[in-house]
Amino acid sequence: MEEKQQRYNPAEIEPRWQQRWDADPNLYAAEPAGSGKPKYYVLEMLPYPSGKLHMGHVRNYSIGDALARFMWMRGYNVLHPMGWDSFGLPAENAALKNNTPPREWTLSNIAEMRKQMKRMGLSYDWQREVTTCLPDYYKWNQWFFLRMFEKDLAYKKSSKLNWCPQCATVLANEQVIDGRCWRHEDQIVELREMDQWFFRITRYADQLLEGLDSMPGWPEKVRTMQRNWIGRSDGTLVDFAVEDLDCPITVFTTRVDTIFGATSVQVAPEHAAAKAFAAEDAELAKKIEELLAQQQAARETGDIGNIEKHGYPTGRFAINPYNGERVPIWIANYILADYGTGAIMSVPAHDERDFEFATKYDLPIRRVLAPNVDVAEQPELPYTAEDDAVLIDSGEFTGEAALEAQQKMAKHAETHGFGKATITWRLKDWGVSRQRYWGTPIPVVYCEKDGIVAVPDDQLPVLLPDNIEITQQGGSPLGKVAEFVNTTCPKCGGPARRETDTMDTFVDSSWYFYRYTDAKNEGAPFDSATTNYWFPIDQYIGGVEHAILHLIYSRYWTKVMRDLGLIDNDEPATRLFTQGMVIKNGAKMSKSKGNVVSPDDMIAQYGADATRMYALFAAPPDRDLEWQEEGVAGISRFLSRVYRLTTKYAPGIATIEDNGANQALTPAGLKLLRKLHQTIAKISQNFSGRWTFNTCIAAVMELVNAIVDAEPAMDSGEVSTATQKEVFTALVLLLAPFAPFLSAELWEVLGHSGVVFRHAWPEADEELAKEDxxxxxxxxxxxxxxxxxxxxxxxxxxxxxxxxxxxxxxxxxxxxxxxxxxxxxxxxxxxxxx
CATH class of the missing domain: 3.10.20.590 (Ubiquitin-like (UB roll))
Known part of the structure; x- marks a missing residue:
């Protein structure tokens, strides 16, 4: 009978406790703002409801869950919600493949994944659940769109856009990775001229860049990725007049101090000047087509940055406005029409790329920079120094230091009307139109009399029709739904046509964490006072792959909401943690690679606690984890040992009321308590610092080994029952963030009442915690x-x-x-x- 009692059976323990937890909807609920406790908002990035969780999800959610439970035990008012990023292309693909309406497919997947999350024992406040494909959420996407439309932050224009044939829709620049679709690694993205809705993210480029310096709680690698993507360049716009052409060629340069060394001007094959020249020269038009084809081929391979440079002289000349010199105009395949002005001045003596091109085509190379100290020989070309260089052979600017010359020469250009100092950005406005069905309808109509007209707030949401035919070709599927398209103009009452594009699904995830704070609000996206209490997020957790797409968009959305007067914070999250990937057979777990491990299978065999603990123990949370099922089995054996030990001594422990205060300690008891308090100190420090949960769990294992070593002393009475109670009570509390099911079970076995993870976290005795x-x-x-x-x-x-x-x-x-x-x-x- 005793053996049966001491057998650890998670298949019996865990469902029983989950049933008890489900019966209390307020168990994980955050308290109101006036609770008097310090607040703590911990959040993992919400998932796409694909139908099944994988071990990458388990690792992400286990990190956040452990932290949430720890902060509850430390006395914080914790907000720990969950929701679903549920619009998007996979639902449409499933509809095409399985003839299942996207809404039905999505909601059934959500139900399955919610069930999995509960079986894992994750501490989410399900009363705040957000589902982005439901009207009570996407209504506010539309509301935000209208506010941005009013502020000229949302606009429509015709532009060359990224088109993915497999997705059958436009992609934002951020969704193109090395020339390929972010969803289809084998799909080359095409450029198409289309009408498109944009959000004016560039208006906030300087704030997005400057804000990175005030975010020490974000990983430096993420901030660096965003700095590079935003891509600020300080320089000068200079107009080169073109002989026999009314329009000048404008170049942007960060090194106007080298302009006296310009020996050619080069333009993209699609530049307006190139087209003008080609209209008068059939041979040139043919060469331009060749250069454009080379450029497109490089785009298709995703290697445009390393394209083999080719060019062709136009036979035309531009005038350098600083010295009046005629310089030849070339068409070059490595100059991109959509980057900068689509034209450059070529200074081969002081630029590696220009030097390579000039050497190849035997163009002049003229030195106009030299070190500002005497040297026996001039440095080898190309010489690109800036801080320690002075100008030579540069007219009135000869002898100036390079940095000072840049400012003076930019001012000179502005004074004489042929240029000005300026700032350019790599960041482009966010293209948000998608030619697909399963997304938020854009709330505008087109009227022959009034043009583009916003849908009034009292007509929101513009509902997405159900059960329509899903197609991949011929524009948005919504365009084929007459009852959706045909409407009346809110302004004049005449006939009008609805916008049939839907919004990029990154709109949904740009503000979802604000909705969590007031998820049932029917009159506003959220109550500002409530949201200001919770924000910024104290700890945000997710993959580094979202550094550009999601994180930069959510930072932009935060600043827009701030300027609308809805929130007080400038950034969405104080701290960001990017967990490592789960690797199996040398590759990231994914369905496409066929190496996915189902958490359901692991839970069925070893239990949720063992599965979660392995995800935290096998590697530091910021490193990749190589999946080994044997490791889960090892954690399961460890939990069995904890269960055996605790249930063995629980009957005696449960009969005493004190917790060892003023007890007379034997050497064996003192040794055990010393190990206990050293463990408490170590785990407490790790939770507050580096999050090395693997070492936290290892420390608990060492404590359990110490308990095993002390078994003879406990059995003989040398270690008192009071000491035993202190040790086992603290052991269960230390395990609570990592193994909540087992901890809840053993908390009751030891005779304690209440919820284990609402009990105070154990405090280390400084004297006992000192290393001996x-x-x-x-x-x-x-x-x-x-x-x-x-x-x-x-x-x-x-x-x-x-x-x-x-x-x-x-x-x-x-x-x-x-x-x-x-x-x-x-x-x-x-x-x-x-």
């Missing part, structure tokens, strides 16, 4: 000889004496002369010998 022993690496001439153990607080002389007496060290220095001994306190000891 130090491990000091001993080196001989810088090479490790051994690690010696010394009592904590030992003097330097005592440590040196212990090291020299160590057998391995003594053998290594035998017959040698000790020159000196270098001791780095508590770190290492190096013996220098000869």
């Amino acid at each position: 022993e130090l491990e000091i690496p001993v080196q001989i001439n810088g090479k490790l000889a051994n690690v010696v153990k010394v009592p904590a607080g030992s003097s330097e002389d005592a440590i040196k004496e212990t090291a020299l007496a160590d057998e391995k060290v003594a053998a290594r220095i035998a017959g040698k002369t000790v020159v000196k001994i270098i001791y780095v306190p508590n770190k290492l000891l190096n013996i220098v010998v000869k």
